[in-house]
Amino acid sequence: MRLRLTPRDDSYFEMFADSANNLVIAARLLVELISDGADRDAIGEKMRxxxxxxxxxxxxxxxxxxxSFVTPFDRxxxxxxxxxxxxxxxxxxxxVDLIGLYGLERLPKGIIDQIEVLExxxxxxAEAMPRLRSMKDLTRYWIEINQLENQADQIYRRLLANLFSGEYDALTVLKLKDVIEELETAADAFEHVANTVESIAVKES
Amino acid sequence: MRLRLTPRDDSYFEMFADSANNLVIAARLLVELISDGADRDAIGEKMRxxxxxxxxxxxxxxxxxxxSFVTPFDRxxxxxxxxxxxxxxxxxxxxVDLIGLYGLERLPKGIIDQIEVLExxxxxxAEAMPRLRSMKDLTRYWIEINQLENQADQIYRRLLANLFSGEYDALTVLKLKDVIEELETAADAFEHVANTVESIAVKES
Amino acid sequence: MRLRLTPRDDSYFEMFADSANNLVIAARLLVELISDGADRDAIGEKMRxxxxxxxxxxxxxxxxxxxSFVTPFDRxxxxxxxxxxxxxxxxxxxxVDLIGLYGLERLPKGIIDQIEVLExxxxxxAEAMPRLRSMKDLTRYWIEINQLENQADQIYRRLLANLFSGEYDALTVLKLKDVIEELETAADAFEHVANTVESIAVKES
Structure with missing residues (x-):
């Protein structure tokens, strides 16, 4: 571990934890959205x-x-x-916005698997962010996020195939595809967060 | 401000300004393209x-x-x-290429809003690039680009919803969607430019 | 050239070459896949x-x-x-996975051009990776990859236009579009590799 001669500004760790906790809230709104009898307008508003x-x-x-003059890792x-x-x-x-915009009443059942992975x-x-302070015990986090992303890929592709099973007309396929692609992008973005953490740890090691 | 013991190669600032001015020309070609009676072939050629x-x-x-041995900021x-x-x-x-390729005679009216945001x-x-020299007065630029990008998002989603309003068949929806997605990507790319400038300013501050 | 006082860990160059050689194998599997009488299941398995x-x-x-304590270039x-x-x-x-998933029996003929560019x-x-050691003779590699990517763009857009020529119904267009977009993404990704090599060379120069 490197000697640090200046006090570090620890507020960054709290701000990252805050941001990640906010993602937990958003993911739970997604879960709520696909529950029976969900008030979609209210959820859309909360999401915004x-x-x-x-x-x-x-x-x-x-x-x-x-x-800041001193930062805990590279600016x-x-x-x-x-x-x-x-x-x-x-x-x-x-x-969430696309679901409202397209007026999609019925979503494919498998979308719940995508959303549970995001949650x-x-x-x-959110659990990993506070560990940035010590840069310890982050390996498990990367591995689990990578596994989740692989799982998300599988779910996404299965959902894609189902879209073309004959149940939906072309315009509906297009709309639903946009939604599940956006959720897949969210899963990828979680992996980018983990990759960024990994590359920081690599530099600090 | 850091002391600089070596003369900086200022030609970079001119080259970035040049690149950005070229984007202004391109954006104005887009405006021209959607005007009544536009000569699309000629505009396509100018765009290339x-x-x-x-x-x-x-x-x-x-x-x-x-x-270069010395650069005004990190290589x-x-x-x-x-x-x-x-x-x-x-x-x-x-x-522009997709519009020609798909032979899209009629474009949705709202596309003009997308293009005006790009312009x-x-x-x-283009106005901000020369200010890279002093790294001053860039905050206003980021804020305005961010606002424009939010506006572009709204316009893009409204256009998307309109595509599915029943006016277009599925194949036409697919073609028009490609075009407006490419324009949305351009708006995002302007934000990436602004983010890059912001991250440079953060490092140099 | 910079003096290096510590022995460099050269195994990175071998690992990068290994990774790139693996891409050659994958590209050849794509060529095989579109040959007459290809055993798609077997090829899919090999690809995985x-x-x-x-x-x-x-x-x-x-x-x-x-x-590693010492790395040949920035971590x-x-x-x-x-x-x-x-x-x-x-x-x-x-x-490859999408082709299987969508049960696409017949692929557009032009897809072979896309795949040959990838190969x-x-x-x-794969030829360039070992030259990372000396950072020499990489210019030719960037230029050629850039030319290939331009070529890939042209091919991709021609394929796109063909999809809408009236030969295919909307759902089939959607499926084929996903496949050729994924191949175009692979061509772009090769350019990102070349850009990364270029930016490393720029820093080390």
Whole structure:
């Protein structure tokens, strides 16, 4: 471990944890959305509020970065990690927005598997963020996120194949495809967060 | 501000400004393209020339980078900024090419809003590039590009919803969707340029 | 050239060459897949094995990175190059998987041009990796990959236009579009590998 002669600004770790906790809330809104009798308008509104709160947090990290002399790790890595966390939120919000925009009453049943993977990935990410402080015990997090992403891939491809099973007309296929692609993008974005954490750990090691 | 003991190679700032000015020309070709009675073939040709000129500029930046001992900011950031500017051009050119390729006679009216946002983003970017020299007054640029990108998102989603309003058959939806997605990618790419500038400023601050 | 006071860990160059050679194998499986009378199930299986082997190599590079004190170039560049090589494999594997998943018996003839470009790009990449050691003679590689990517773009767009020529119904267009888009993503990913090599060379120059 490197000697640090200056006190580190630990508020970054709290801000990253905050951002990741916000992703847990968003993932749970997705779970709620696909439950029977869900009030989709209300959930859509909460999701937009969640995305707005995420933006606020991202900007707070950027502002802090502009004012800090000493940072716990490279400035550009802090920047990239904040951006990656933001990307996850954007995709989850976009999925909900598309469902409303397209007026999709009925979603394919398998979409619940996609969303449960996102919920788990959000929880793992939120648990890992505080460990950035010590850079310890992060290996397990990467491995689990990678496994989840592989699982998400499988689920996504199965859902894709089902879309073309003959149940849906071409326009409906197009709409549903947009939604499940956005959810797949969210799963990929969780992996980008984990990759960014991994590359930070590699540099600091 | 850091002391600089060596003279900086200021030609980079001019090359970035050149690249960004080229994006303004490209955005105005898009505006022309959707005007009544536009000569689409001629505009397509001009757009390809524009993209070619952009490639030349990008390569000039890369060549200069290979020959410079001192650079105004990190070599990899110069590299990334040049690539991001190039990405914007690629998407605008691809949109025009797809319109020709698909033989799309009639474009949805709302596409003009998408294109006007791109024109404004190009102008803001061209105005900001010379300010890289002093790294001053860039905050306003980021904020405005971010606002434009949010606006572009809204426009894009409204256009998407309109595609499915029943006016178009599935194959036409597919074609138009490719075009408006490419324009949305261009808007995102302008944000990547702004993010790159922001991350450079963060490192240099 | 910089003086190096410590022995460099040259195993990275071998691992990158290994990864790139694996891409050559994968590209040749794509060629095989579109040959008359191809055993698609067997090829799909081989492709998955190939992708798995690629993952193993990527992880070996990451593990080595965690254990190395001295690296031949910046740790984050090694990380990024490994990731980019992995991305190429993922897209090639995804294309094969989609063909199986969608039960696409007949593929458009022009797809062979796309795949031949990928094969050539894989070979060029595999030839270039050992030259990372000396950082010499890499310019030719970038130029050729860039030309191939331009060629791939042209082929891709021609294929796109053909999809809409009236030969296929909307659902079939959607399926085939996914496949040729994935192959186009693989061509782009080869360019990202070349760009990463270029940016490493720029930093080391």
């Amino acid at each position: 509020a969640c995305e707005h709160a995420g933006d606020e947090r991202t900007h707070a990290i950027m502002r802090r970065l502009n004012e 550009e890595d802090i920047y990239r990690l904040a951006s990656c966390l933001d990307d996850v939120m954007d995709s989850m919000e976009a999925a 788990r990935a959000a929880e793992l990410t | 020339a524009c993209e070619h000129a952009g490639d030349e500029r990008t390569h000039a930046i890369m060549r200069r980078l290979n020959e 990899e950031d110069i590299y990334r900024l040049a690539s991001c500017l190039d990405d914007v051009m690629d998407s605008m050119e691809a949109a 404004r983003a190009a102008e803001l970017t | 094995a190939c992708e798995h082997a690629g993952d193993e190599r990527t992880h070996a590079i990451m593990r080595r990175l965690n254990e 984050e560049d090694i990380y990024r190059l490994a990731s980019c090589l992995d991305d190429v494999m993922d897209s090639m594997e995804a294309a 050539r790009a894989a070979e060029l990449t």
